[in-house]
Amino acid sequence: ELPAIGSSAMADYFDALSKKEALSLQDFAMGALSRLFSDCRIIPMQDQDHFLFYYRLLNPNLQMGVTDPMELFDPSASIQENCLHTDGAGVSRLPGVSLCFDGFYHAIFAVRQWPRRTFPGIISALTSMGFQEYAITMNIYPKAVDKVIEKEERHIQRLQIDAASERKQSLATDLEAKQDKVIELQQDKLIPLGCLYVVRLWHRSADVLSARCASLRNAFTAMGGAIAHHATIPENARQLFYQTWPGWTYGR
Numbered sequence: 098e099l100p101a102i103g104s105s106a107m108a109d110y111f112d113a114l115s116k117k118e119a120l121s122l123q124d125f126a127m128g129a130l131s132r133l134f135s136d137c138r139i140i141p142m143q144d145q146d147h148f149l150f151y152y153r154l155l156n157p158n159l160q161m162g163v164t165d166p167m168e169l170f171d172p173s174a175s176i177q178e179n180c181l182h183t184d185g186a187g188v189s190r191l192p193g194v195s196l197c198f199d200g201f202y203h204a205i206f207a208v209r210q211w212p213r214r215t216f217p218g219i220i221s222a223l224t225s226m227g228f229q230e231y232a233i234t235m236n237i238y239p240k241a242v243d244k245v246i247e248k249e250e251r252h253i254q255r256l257q258i259d260a261a262s263e264r265k266q267s268l269a270t271d272l273e274a275k276q277d278k279v280i281e282l283q284q285d286k287l288i289p290l291g292c293l294y295v296v297r298l299w300h301r302s303a304d305v306l307s308a309r310c311a312s313l314r315n316a317f318t319a320m321g322g323a324i325a326h327h328a329t330i331p332e333n334a335r336q337l338f339y340q341t342w343p344g345w346t347y348g349r
Contacts, residue, residue: 144172150343151180157230157299158199191303193310193327195334201299202306205328205337206313208294212321222319223296226312231298234341240289242282249279295341296325 123141130139142150145167152166153159159166171179189197195205212219223233253275260268281287296313300306310327317323328334 145170147176147343148179151176154232154342155180156182156199157201189303193307193329194303195297195328196331196338201301202303203297203299203334203338204306204310204313205334206296206298206310206317206325207328207337208317208323209326210322210324212323214321216321219320222316223313226309226316228309230300230309231296231313232341234293234295234297236293236295236340238291240291242289245289246279246282249275249282253279293340295337297338297341 127139127141148170149166152169156166169179183199189202191202193204194202196203253272256268256272256275259265260272278287282289298306298309298313300309314325314327317325328337
């Protein structure tokens with residue numbers, strides 16, 4: 098029940114309500130993670146932990162300063178008011194630069210085509226490029242099973258026509274694989290997921306950044322032939338950058 102009058106009483110009420118909801122959400126998340134990773138130790142992040150994570154994300158120039166970031170933490174302010182102290186993501190006309198902020202040039206890549214094959218250590222192509230000024234973000238979200246089945250059935254219909262007309266064994270093999278996939282989807286043996294995989298590089302020198310972008314393209318190619326899109330259109334780059342923020346809700 099809402100308090101009758103008084104801004105102080107109203108603030109106390111919503112503060113208590115937010116703490117209650119936060120505890121409920123934490124219990125739910127911890128229970129789900131404990132079931133998925135039963136052999137791991139899971140520690141929930143507190144407000145200070147979230148602040149430091151966001152502060153490092155939005156202030157790549159942090160290592161150049163001597164101020165302790167926790168001295169700037171204000172629990173009553175929003176996460177952006179606490180952490181975003183630059184002019185925002187600016188536009189650069191230099192070739193290969195996606196955006197610039199906090200005194201750095203940034204380049205953003207998003208995986209457009211996944212590897213044709215997987216193998217142990219496939220990610221090492223990205224994590225052993227010889228520099229540390231990069232961030233990898235992977236957002237995973239569920240797909241609607243009925244829509245995925247509908248899409249696969251359209252592919253099956255086309256493959257049935259092509260296999261009957263061209264009589265190729267490869268088409269018959271693809272048809273069988275698609276049919277098996279639909280059966281597994283209907284029986285809940287297969288969970289369809291979507292994934293946004295983004296890599297962001299940054300450096301003070303645009304020339305160094307350009308050279309590292311070339312290294313990153315080679316690294317993607319070494320990952321079983323993966324293909325990445327280099328976001329050079331400002332609006333596209335900003336949207337991809339925002340979707341790498343922790344907790345971003347997939348703005349389109």
